Amino acid sequence: MKRRMVRLLTDALTLALGFVVVFPILYGLMGAFKSPAEFAAQPPTVLPRSFSYTDNFAFVLRTVPLLRYFFNSLTVAVLISTVRLLAALLAAYAFVYFEFPGRGLLFMLVLATMMLPGDTMTVTNYQTVSRLGLLNTYLGMSITSFVGASQMFMLRQNFKTMPTAIREAAILDGCGDLRYLFFILTPLSRPVLVTLFVQSFIGAWNTYLWPLMVTSHDEMRTVQVGITMLTSVEGTNYETVLAGVMLSLIPALFVFLFLRRGISKAMTAGSLVG
């Protein structure tokens, strides 16, 4: 009986804390239905007077090419995650299965990039990307994120757990390295790859500083940059900003709610840590 009470209380506490965590999002959603006057009224409230006031959403959709922003964000995130994983796969393969002069040194060189976070290189990378003529292009928005040392490291760890007998047998059968990598090793490493892809994707989807730097055309902005253009530090158009924010969250939330179980499964299976 006492144990049941404790369990019930734990459940209640868990859900209450969950509500606190989610609250900012709910608050934003409610605020998006308020009129400017409602927002200015004292005391502040959470709930709007009604959910029929949709001018804010209409205003955002009228003034901002939100769909285009989504497409840009998606393209950049997929481009980054894909190229990064491809490069990491190839490099991890070389480090695990090939013997060659300079292997140790090159391995350290790749790993050491982890100690040089991308944001610190903004100024000089901007020069490079600009000179390559890549400002306002998808490639320019993603190219600086293609290095994935930690992804390479995880894949290397993963490859090392694979029995070498499979590879030897495959190579004897005349299977080339690339074919072995992409048709045998890659499917075997699926859980890790999914985890790394999701991780990269989320990171890339959420970046702010770099896409802000390299885009000056409205139609090339990502969602993250685009919605901040709805206001300024001093701005007081809270209701329109919230409407924009809520609209901007739709795809991510949609993906999240449908894929969450898969993601956490992949995270457990992918032995991301340890």
Added chain:
Amino acid sequence: MKKLSALFVILTLVFSLSAGVLAETPVTRIVFWHSMNEEAGVLLEKYVKDFNDTVGAQLGIEAEAVYQGSYAQATQKLNAILQAGNFAELPDVMQMDATGKVAYFTSGKAYTVDDLLRDKPDTDVSGLLGAAMGNWNYTGVQLGVPFATSTTVTYYNKTVLGEAAPETFADISAVTAPEGTVVYATVPNTTTLANWLGQLGSYVVNNKNGSEGSADELACIENGALETFLTEWKALYQSGALQNYAGSTDEFVAGKLLIMTSSSSKVTSLLASIGGSFELGVSVYPKVNADAAFGATVSGSCLVMFDTGKQEAAWALENYLTSADVQADFAVGTGYIPSNSGALETEAWKQLVAAQPAYNVGLEQLMATPADMRSVTVGPSADFYYAIQDCVSEMLDSDLTPEETVEMMEDELGGLLTQYAMANP
């Protein structure tokens, strides 16, 4: 996953190709970077659309307005492009405030009004308001034309303070705030310091606040103006009327802040958001002390052109945006001072001022301010701005004497100027 990536490579190609095709139409397309948001942003985008439908349609010009964030953010973008030397990314027209002046002037790609007058001597800019034009003159070169002109004014809560506006710091300190309200809250920055030092007959930096040549030292130390100002500022703080933070529009609208010094461009939005909850007073900028001169510098922004080969189209847009009708409409919609004297003759403006004299305060102040009071132009504009705020605010927080603060400002602000001068001779 491979299918997906292949799909994206294809999509990316399609997009880049279609972008290329679009660019090949015979119409001259110009890019216009602006920094107007909220109501002013909506209006500006509307004017650009109107331009495209009327003048632009006749001349074969299509302008695209792109919001680039605040003036400071737009200037950062400009600096980034200049630093990387990627001039192809420059816009044709840019709305710029004082933070961008030096970057623009030294860019090597500036196409100033002087250049325009040389190439097209029949260009007429005489309709533009002289005081506003002067603000965009740097070392004798007319950089651009004023678009959103404003000046700093005093907004006050008449319902609590009564009819009479506070005119000096002493008037402000005499106010007793009702429970739960703050009399005045602000932290001086480049603009407001230029105003208050200007009233004391001093510039902030040399070369007439950097308007006649690149500024490399402070001009308010030896004449004692900075110390006088800081002494008065500290006294105001000690009276309890001043709070050491930047008071916000929300607080003012909510009746929690009684006096706010801010851009004259806020009249329309303030009237709308206050509604009937109290009576809004608008008055001239407060004076440091009774001996100080009257006035406040011009602020706001101008439109500049770049040497992109499309200057003719760019000027057509600038000319349209600074025309009497557009300027009058902009003034009605926001509270900005019309930058075109012709706008003052329009029915729209006359009716506006007759119905709501608050709109006229900024203009009157601008006209009455001596031409010698100039806004500040320095290379490291953003850091300069924050350094002023930081030092003055530190004086009140750490209870430094005005002399100590002057010394600190000499180090901090002077350091910024000398570093910039050394790197950019």
Added chain:
Amino acid sequence: MKKTMAQRLKPYLFLMPMLVFAAGFVYYPFFKTFLYSFSRVNARGDILGFVGLQNFTYLFSRREFSAALGNTLRLAVINVPVTVALTMFLALLCTRKRGISAAAETMFALPMAIAMSAVALIFKVLLNPTVGYVNHLFGLTVGWYRDKNTALSGIILLTVWMGIGFNFLLFLSAFRGVPDQLIESARLDGAGGAAVFFFIRFPLITPTLLYVVCTNMVQALMTSGPVMILTQGGPSRSTTTLIYMMYTSGYGSSNYSLAACVVLVTFALTLVCTLLAFAAERKKVHYQ
């Protein structure tokens, strides 16, 4: 068997994409940053000459730098333990699978799906002293992002919230990975809840802990986005961070050598953190 040329080249071809990206976008910019920090650089990014340590002396003399360094360290030192303790607690609450598991896990993982700029804009409203709900709810009169004494706390609140989702999932899978038999047998030996946590669960999840601490530390040291969106470093520099200072010194004031010096300082800090974490790992961390 003698290797053909192609065979000898193959490893390098496999490594090429990675090495090209690393050279072009990590090592080259790093080298250039290094060069800039010892040179005088003009507004056009041209190097005018070598100045030795002058840029560093100037940097260290600036009030903005001490503010940026202090804020960044404060951010990291507060943010990381708070995030770790909080997400670990939430993960513990959720470890046992039960009816509310799906709902609770979804709620705690949700911040992961919310982009920084989106949540920053929500917090801007939520913590607005006049129209925001937080002050009203708790009867506070805090200025949050407008008051220099609380602005950094507001930023930390935001970064903690942003870190909840991912770290929660990491800890949750780590806790769930602890074998049930271990816990059961400890319970049979009379161990209470606290003992089970400190002697069994906690030691077993130290690899995850280390990973979370490391990544969060580096992330915290890199904070700039929320500052750009919410406060622009203000009021009175109370929220200026190192990366934000890099950005404004560079693109705001065209002092690219100063920006480069800031980068090197930031880099040194992240290096120290990473090395400390590695050292800790060698000593204490338990591996199964």
